[in-house]
Amino acid sequence: MQSIKDTYQRITDSIVEQLEAGTKPWIRPWRGSVRHSRIPRRATGEAYRGINVLMLWVSGQMFGYEENTWMTYRQAQDLGGQVRKGEKGTLVVKYGTFTPKEREDDEDRSIPFLKGYTVFNVEQIENLPDRFASPAEELPSVPVPHMETVEDFVRNTNARVSYSGTKACYRPSSDDILMPGRDRFDSQVHLYSTLLHELSHWSGAKHRLDRDLSGRFGTECYAVEELVALS
Structure with missing residues (x-):
């Protein structure tokens, strides 16, 4: 045993x-x-x-x-x-x-x-x-419109962004950003604030700004990285 x-x-x-x-x-x-x-x-x-x-x-x-x-x-x-x-x-x-x-x-x-x-x-x-099985969740009937200025900015970074599911995160292992589907957001502010927050984490990769992204949840360097992304 x-x-x-x-x-x-x-x-x-x-x-x-x-x-x-x-x-x-x-x-x-x-x-x-x-x-x-x-x-x-x-x-x-x-x-x-x-x-x-x-x-x-x-x-x-x-x-x-x-x-x-x-x-x-x-x-x-x-x-x-x-x-x-x-x-x-x-x-x-x-x-x-x-x-x-x-x-x-x-x-x-x-x-x-x-x-x-x-x-x-x-x-x-x-x-x-x-x-x-559950009935399909009712989502907003009108998708959040694109904010072209932000879209152009993100596109020019060459960051790989995928929209699907219900999770938002930057994955260092595959160097990409996961975002919930656009139809899950209620406003441009929520969508793009979430996207830019994850893009901030993306910028810290070793071959970019080389910030310490190895900190475990609750450690000082984890907290510092979150403050960077929120600033």
């Missing part, structure tokens, strides 16, 4: 990885909120608890999921679904106790355990029953 210490380390590594990938829950001036429930739920509808809530919140925002129901690979198969090839699951944990019986005269004693396992968001799974 995997030790509790190893499982805690997996939890820590997973959260840090997701935070370092650019998840910023305080910068979200666009539509695309979680449907049905803010609290992540199992296939049965039961709510997750404890550290699992944080794990699934961060993962959900990192990958732009709008549904908040999660299940194991086996549960998906039992429901007639299939996890899409190449999809990456999210670590959650199960707490419990067990009573070892090594000898006949052993007294009952409970030993706690912590077991990690992988779940997938329903948006990663095909052919699930209809009850796991």
Whole structure:
């Protein structure tokens, strides 16, 4: 059985990885909120608890999921679904106790355990029953118009910008900017302030202004980089 210490380390590594990938829950001036429930739920509808809530919140925002129901690979198969090839699951944990019986005269004693396992968001799974699908979100009927001055400025930087999903971030590993779809923004101000914020992070790459982008969430250099992007 995997030790509790190893499982805690997996939890820590997973959260840090997701935070370092650019998840910023305080910068979200666009539509695309979680449907049905803010609290992540199992296939049965039961709510997750404890550290699992944080794990699934961060993962959900990192990958732009709008549904908040999660299940194991086996549960998906039992429901007639299939996890899409190449999809990456999210670590959650199960707490419990067990009573070892090594000898006949052993007294009952409970030993706690912590077991990690992988779940997938329903948006990663095909052919699930209809009850796991939500009606399409109503988005603004008129897309936010282009502000040509800003568009020209961004275009002249040669930054690679993609509009899709519900996430905004600069990814140092692929040197590109992810933006939510244009139809998710309510105004030019929100769209272009978000784009220029991420462009500020883009400017800090090693082959540009060479700022330190390696800081973990909560560290001084991470805070300094956010102040640069906000200034």
